[in-house]
Amino acid sequence: MSLRFSLMGPVRGWRDDEEIDLGPRQQRAVLAALLLNNGVRLSNDQLIGMVWDDPRPSAVMALRTYMYKLRKAIPELDLKSKDGGYTLHAELFDDCRGEPFEGLSSTYFEAQRVRIANERLQCREALLERELDVLDLQKHVAAFPLRERPRALLMQALYRDGRQAEALEQFHEVRSLLNEQLGLEPGPDLRATHARILKGDVLLSRRLEQLPPALPDFTGRTAEVAQALRALPQTVGITGMHGSGKTALALHVAHLAKRHYPDGHLFVGGDDVAGALLRAVGVENPAGDKAALWREKARGRRFLVVVDDVRDPAQIADLHTPGSALILTSVRRWNELPGVHWLKIAGLTEAEANQLFRQVLDPARADAEADVTDVVLKRISYLPNPIRVLGGKLAGRPHWTVAMLLAQMERETTLGDAIPSDCRAVLAPMIKAAAQLTDQERHLLQCFSRRDADVIDVCEAAEMSGGDPGAIEFLLEALADVHLIEPLVLGRYRLPHFVRMYFGWRVPALTS
Template sequence: MSLRFSLMGPVRAWRDDEEIDLGPRQQRAVLAALLLNNGIRLSNDQLIGMVWDDPTPSAVMALRTYMYKIRKAVPELDLKSKDGGYTLRAEIFDDCRDEPLEGLSSTYFEAQRVRIGNERLQCREALLEREMDVLELQKHVAAFPLRERTRALLMQALYRDGRQADALEQFHQARALLNEQLGLEPGPELREVHAQILRGELNLARRPEQLPPGLPDFTGRTAEIALALRTLPRTVGITGMHGSGKTALATHVAHLAKHGYPDGQIFVRGKDIANELLRAVGVENPHGDKAALWREKARGKRFLVVVDDVHDPAQIAELHTPGSAMILTSVRRWNELPSVTWLKVAGLTEAEANEFFRKVLDPARADAEVDVTDEVLARISYLPNPIRVLGGKLTGRANWTVAMLLAQMKRETQLGDAIPSDCMAVLAPMIKAEQQLTEQGRHLLQCFARRDADVIDVCEAAEMSGADPGSIEYALEALADVHLIEPLVLGRYRLPHFVRMYFGWRAPVLTS
């Protein structure tokens, strides 16, 4: 059960989603005084002075009555009198929509209204400074035309967007307004921004927005998304075999979380991660210790960094900075990286795979052949990337049925240079994985595929491959590390259907 209070608008409280009746205005005023001093003990005299400007002797009895009714309405507060005073501890929710302390009119509440208003205004302006959104800055300047700081920010944002004349016009408007209403000239910050624009010397920090577009048909991964969002800003790692949708999941999570990282979002893939991060924030051709330089540039900022397809954990180990968040994707799980919460992804669930296939293909075509569709999806282990390719292939062949596609998949195929491009696209995850295997690993998978068994143990693997039983487990663990087999219990492994199908196709070519 959760209990929430709000001081924005009338004083209000909720128990879970149900609003609590807090009684008449003066009773709410007593509660508001306690909430404004959350965790601080207030004496009876202090509370009376806050609620009543000119209290009468009856105020003491009125206070006791109101405290009794507040305790009755919200017993969870455990609000008891101690040493002639009261202490309240509660969660206060600010929805930033209404004026605070509506209907409460004592001198104390008037002062608190001004204080809260100023704090909210400063928080809003700090957010505007981080985001530098022209439209939002224009709205704020229109609402508070005499605040020079936000006027200067608007000038910078306009200049950044190539609107130099509009930026200079903002200065002239501010100068005329200050002269007319206050008899003042613009302050030093506004004058300096104006001068820098005239000299062409206004340098603005680059705010990177590099996330790839999210996928409108993204499907599933509900538990993984929830865990990733709970973990950020601590580092999240996403691991899984080729074709399992690691990059799509990382991008999806990043789009959901990006509003909490107003200094920018950076997406990098490559061998020199630190160099790419520095380039993203405007540092060209950096020299020396690039990781240290990145930490310096990122200090005090809130960046969201996605590093796709990590091959060298040493490049990541020194890049994390407090306040910023990092999402990694990698086929291999790098256990040597500290403080990373790893999520393992494989195929979608059967239901999710069907849902995704129906998003890519006309749902009516999939629904007309439900059983055949299930078999097609099972043959590719419900992996998102092959599902997208197969759905797209059928979309481009209006006269094909799903059964025709399955028949083609079952046909014995000699893989080589003549493989059709659409088949190559479906098999791309396996082709890429095979290229990264040792000869021993390739041979083992070939043997497993010929055996056509779901589960293999160490002894069977040694017998089939002819390898030394003492060393075979190391080779099996290497395959498990890149998700081509799935570890069950010690010494036993499962071979995914898609892997078995691919290496079954490859075996005749490799052993001829």
Template sequence: MSLRFSLMGPVRAWRDDEEIELGPRQQRAVLAALLLNNGIRLSNEQLIGMVWDDPTPSAVMALRTYMYKIRKTLPELNLKSKDGGYTLRAEIVDDCRGEPLEGLQGTYFEAQRLRLGQHRLKAREDWLERELNVLELQKHVAANPLRERPRALLMYALFQEGRQAEALDHFHQARALLNEELGIEPGPELRKIHAQILKGDLNLPRRPEQLPPDLADFTGRAAEIAQALQTLPGTVGITGMHGSGKTALAVRIGHLVRHRFKDGQIFVRGKDVANDLLRAVGVENPTGDKAALWREKARGKRFLVIVDDVPDAASISDLASPGSAMIVTSVRRLNELPGVTWLKIAGLTGAEAHEFFRKVLDPARIAAEPQQAEEILNRMSYLPHAVRVVGGKLSARPNWTVAMVLAQMERDTKRGGAASSDCRAVLAPMIKVEGQLNDEARHLLLCFAQQDAEVIDVSAAAEMSSLPVGAIEYLLESLADVHLIEPLVLGRYRLPRFVRTYFGWRTPALTS
């Protein structure tokens, strides 16, 4: 299930598409204080100070009561008292419905209301800078006549439409208003754009908008998203096996924070990352030290950079720039990169996988065969890519049942290399990673799959492969690095069912 919150307007929460009743005002105030400090531990004393301006001794008991009711209403938050305090991690959306924290009173919430209002205003102006819509800019300037940034954007937009006189008139209006209301002259941004219009050489720098579309059916990953939002603009790394949804998660995070990065978003995938970054900001055919040139171009700017499927640490090691943020995805965790907060993902949770399956396939068909649906999701280790492919296949075959797809999977497993195109599409991430394995690693996984072994230990692996224990340990660790096996304790690993399914499918072809 997906749980999300909004602080814009009344404090609100939704579980999937159903709104949740959050209780009386003071209870919502406690929840709001936790949400405003998303990911930060708050002591009981801090919470009481935020919610009550002049707390009485009864506030302690009231807080405990409200926390009990919040836990009961929102069990997914796992809000447990630890060391006399609470930490909440949640997905917060800005649905722009009204005055922030509507209905909540007190000094703390008044200050936060002002902060969120400024945040919303800046987000709106970031959008106006991207769109440069004259009508929308005129409305915004009329509503906020003393803000210089949107007026400068309006002057630029008018100039671009050939309305030079109107653009200059806006400068004179702003100058008169600032003098009358505040007793000051226009700031450097307005003066600069005024001078450029007079000279006729007004050009804004190229602003890349390369962020891929967000997935409408994106599901889960709330904890990872919360951690990423807390880390940015520091560097975030996302690691996991092929098909786990690393790119989709990076893009979702990118859309949630794009308003923070006024100079644009850059999405690259390839070996020459520095070259692609430079091209995104208008530098064609760069020569020399490309990383140094990129840092020079990015100096003083706020870019959001997503580097997808990073092949190695050297590709991005010198590209970080103060003020800009980088999100990287890689099958391997690149531990040699300093200052990276790594998020490791695998399959969705069972509940999230079912929710996602219902988004890609008619829920009524799933409800008609709940056991078969659970079996098929379990076989795929709840990996989003595989779930999407199977759901799409069933959607394209309205007369098929989930049980029929299970039967086809069984048949394809026995056929091995002769599997259907749909089965191969489900297993495409595994086909890709198998091609990157050496013969010893591939043989070891085939042996484990043949025995349908879920838990692997070093001794059993050495016995199967006839390799020395030292070599086996190195081999198993290399498989764990690409998430084909999961470390449990020293010397023991778990083989995910999806990996067993794939190498079980490969085994007949190997032994026939």
């Protein structure tokens, strides 16, 4: 369960995805004052002075009442009372929407609004400096025409795009505005930018942009995205079975975080990760200790690197550099890699799976057969990649119902080698996983899949497969490492529905 609060717009709080009723305006003001001083002890007098400009004697009792109601509304809130004061520890996020503390009007909150507005403006301009996007800079300059730093950045961005005349026009425009409205001349930074453009010696550096686009229908994974963003620039590893959406999550996080890494955003894979990174930064035919050479090239720079489908931890063991960030995807969790913040993902939640299916397919068609849709999604363990394939198949067959799709899925369990290409696309994660198993692992999964129970222990697995319990435990652990079964307590494992469906078919051509 996660608890988070926002001070942008009205003071709001959420428990997971459900918004919490934080009570009347003054009660929200008390909470806002505590959140603004996260982790700092505030005395009763300090809190009262923040919330009320002209407090009455009854303010002390009102404060106690609000504290009681906040504890009751949010019992898990870390709100501590000691020596006539209060301390709160909570997670805040800034969604950059609206004016801070909307509806709160004390002198304290007015001063905080000014402070936060200035900080947000500075952060926005720092981001604009890293991105140097002409359109974004033009919008910002239009909103704040007298600010010189973003005007200088716009001049640089226009010059970089080969628009020297427009860049110089920006200087003359802001100079006129400053003269007319403030009686001032442009400052030294703006004049220096103007002089460099006239001389043609503006240093241009094109940032490496190799990230594939994020999925427009990316759905769910709210907690995992938040954990990954908090962990960066520590290396983040995303692990899960084939088809669980590891790459989609990695790219989604990378696009959210890339503004913090101005020197380049790289996407690599394969067996020579260090070599691919070196080639991306202009090192042709790299040889020798490639990891050491990469660290030398990346020293003092801030790269964001996504390494997709890591199959050998030695590939990336020595690639992390201070200031840069690595996001890894791998079916296996490589515990031997130090300093990695691992995230394990599986299928989406039932609600998220339905949401994704409705994005791919016409929502009205999915809603008309909600019960059948639930059955279809459960059969594929709510995995996002098969959901997209099935939703796309139905979208291309406007006269089909979801029930027809389910009937076809059931018939295909008896077709053996003659499985249609669209079904193979749905099964692609399992086909890929099966190809990487040993004969013993595949046989054990087939035995497990034909049982009525979803959960099995080592002794039951040994009995049904005819193997030695000690050896069977190693096989079960190997299958758990690639997420084809889910470890519960020691010696007990659960089989996901999608894995059961596939390996219970006994389709030799697909599992060879």
